[in-house]
Amino acid sequence: MLYVLWAIVNIGLFIFFVKLCFQATRLLREKSGILASVVFVVGLASVVRYSGSNAELTAKSNREARKSKMVAIGELVPGTLKQTYILLAENPVSTLSLGVLYGKDTSAYKTAIYDAFSSRTGFTSGF
Incomplete structure (x- = not known):
């Protein structure tokens, strides 16, 4: 049962993180412009990307x-x-x-x- 509760916590935190990223992107676009928000999104995508290779x-x-x-x-x-x-x-x-x-x-x-x-x-x- 602990595994199910831990999974629910992880899913909830992931949804909260995604919501925060969208809010940060919107605020960044309003304050600094579209270029800053694009750089932010590309930066987030590069951090999330898989860094190792199968070889x-x-x-x-x-x-x-x-x-x-x-x-x-x-x-x-x-x-x-x-x-x-x-x-x-x-x-x-x-x-x-x-x-x-x-x-x-x-x-x-x-x-x-x-x-x-x-x-x-x-x-x-x-x-």
Whole structure:
């Protein structure tokens, strides 16, 4: 229930912020002119814009995977690749789970991780 209340607070604050931005733009246009209000809107849009790139995230993820000794698909014995899901957290509005792809390593014939990922499903506002 706390998640739903937190989401409602976040939505309310976002609507209040948008209303304040429109009021500030209107006041700025009246006091300083249309050019100042356009610069203000462009400035707000540049702050809100996503600053990272997907390539940077993928590169970081690949570095972390190398640190944790994940193996390539070619290093697994054919036909041994399996997948499992582990439920990490569950509440009335969402679930957090971990998925792992693993198989037998060709060199030592021990279980080795090929890929791992996490996912959150359900209502995720405020996360």
